[in-house]
Amino acid sequence: xxxxxxxxxxxxxxxxxxxxxxxxxxxxxxxxxxxxxxxxxxxxxxxxxxxxxxxxxxxxxxxxxxxxxxxxxxxxxxxxxxxxxxxxxxxxxxxxxxxxxxxxxxxxxxxxxxxxxxxxxxxxxxxxxxxxxxxxxxxxxxxxxxxxxxxxxxxxxxxxxxxxxxxxxxxxxxxxxxxxxxxxxxxxxxxxxxxxxxxxxxxxxxxxxxxxxxxxxxxxxxxxxxxxxxxxxxxxxxxxxxxxxxxxxxxxxxxxxxxxxxxxxx
Numbered sequence: 001x002x003x004x005x006x007x008x009x010x011x012x013x014x015x016x017x018x019x020x021x022x023x024x025x026x027x028x029x030x031x032x033x034x035x036x037x038x039x040x041x042x043x044x045x046x047x048x049x050x051x052x053x054x055x056x057x058x059x060x061x062x063x064x065x066x067x068x069x070x071x072x073x074x075x076x077x078x079x080x081x082x083x084x085x086x087x088x089x090x091x092x093x094x095x096x097x098x099x100x101x102x103x104x105x106x107x108x109x110x111x112x113x114x115x116x117x118x119x120x121x122x123x124x125x126x127x128x129x130x131x132x133x134x135x136x137x138x139x140x141x142x143x144x145x146x147x148x149x150x151x152x153x154x155x156x157x158x159x160x161x162x163x164x165x166x167x168x169x170x171x172x173x174x175x176x177x178x179x180x181x182x183x184x185x186x187x188x189x190x191x192x193x194x195x196x197x198x199x200x201x202x203x204x205x206x207x208x209x210x211x212x213x214x215x216x217x218x219x220x221x222x223x224x225x226x227x228x229x230x231x232x233x234x235x236x237x238x239x240x241x242x243x244x245x246x247x248x249x250x251x252x253x254x255x256x257x258x259x260x261x262x263x264x265x266x
Contacts (some may be wrong), residue, residue: 001174003135004033004249007163009182010041011074012242013079020086022181022242027090030244032135034166035087035094038145038159039079043071059220063118064154071156075144084142094140099147100154102130105162107147109154121147123162126169136213147254164225171233178234179249180222181242186256187223191216202259223258230260 006026012018026035040061044054047070055062063071070169080096087094099105100123107121134141143166145159159208167178189196189209206223209215215223226237238248240255247253 001135002027002031003170003176004031004179005036005038005161005163005167005170005176006033006181006245008242009159009180010037010039010043011183012181013037013039013083014041014045016093018183018242019083022245023083023086023090025052025243025245027087027092029249033140034131034135034165035083035140035142036145036159036166037075037079037083037142039071039075042079043074046070046074054055056217057115057117060117060120060158061156062116063120065119068119068154068156072146072154073130076146077133080142080144085141087142092140092144093138095134096142096144098144098154099157099162102152103127103148104130104141104143105147105157105166106150107157108149109155117142119153119155121149121157123147123157123165128164128169128173131166131170132173158225160222160225164229167229167234168232171229171235176234177236177249178226178238179227179245180226180237180239181245182239184241185218185254186214186240189214198256199254200257200259226258227260230258 012022047054076098077231084094084096097104104127106125107123110117110120110122145157147155147157168175170176178200183192186197187201193206229237237258240248248255
């Protein structure tokens with residue numbers, strides 16, 4: 001079975017018109033598909049309105065108990081169910097899920113090393129049988145960035161990580177392509193200039209860009225997860241504008257393609 005895992009960023013989710021446009025494109029995307037979402041921008045706004053200020057390190061959210069309550073309400077409640085309702089309107093039989101539902105994603109609270117991330121989960125196990133069953137029944141899983149430890153504790157888990165780990169887990173039995181969709185043309189040298197796109201990144205190029213400190217901090221987890229996925233059997237990874245999703249699936253649009261190896265041209 002060919003499976004496409006499509007992750008949508010909060011910078012699209014936060015704007016109703018952009019979200020509607022993306023979901024229309026998603027509804028036309030061919031084949032078996034899974035939608036993964038976060039919603040960090042909206043969660044931060046809700047938190048600020050309640051006096052809980054967001055704290056980020058290298059693009060990852062520090063999650064204390066109050067922050068966990070907020071992201072659970074926003075990700076698993078408001079955003080997830082809005083997306084599912086909109087997809088149902090588009091005749092897409094979607095099922096909204098957290099990692100706790102059906103024991104979909106089990107994670108473990110990240111241990112404290114140099115940074116205490118709080119109630120953040122690192123993924124340990126994915127219920128691929130459940131996902132495969134849903135896809136075979138033409139049900140589209142819509143998965144938010146909340147997992148559980150199977151001991152009663154919900155955990156905030158980076159949506160890019162969920163997308164990557166889900167792709168890796170499913171690639172053992174299926175051909176899996178991974179798409180990261182957001183509001184930029186791809187990986188940019190200058191995040192304010194879409195013309196500064198890097199059309200292809202391999203491990204060598206990525207290391208050099210990191211060394212030169214030219215990649216925006218929010219892109220680092222996405223690229224880390226992209227390479228992790230490729231190194232563990234995922235077929236292809238693409239990063240680009242949400243509006244280009246259908247064209248990207250046909251290989252007809254610019255964006256950033258992530259490649260595992262360097263190709264020497266001689």
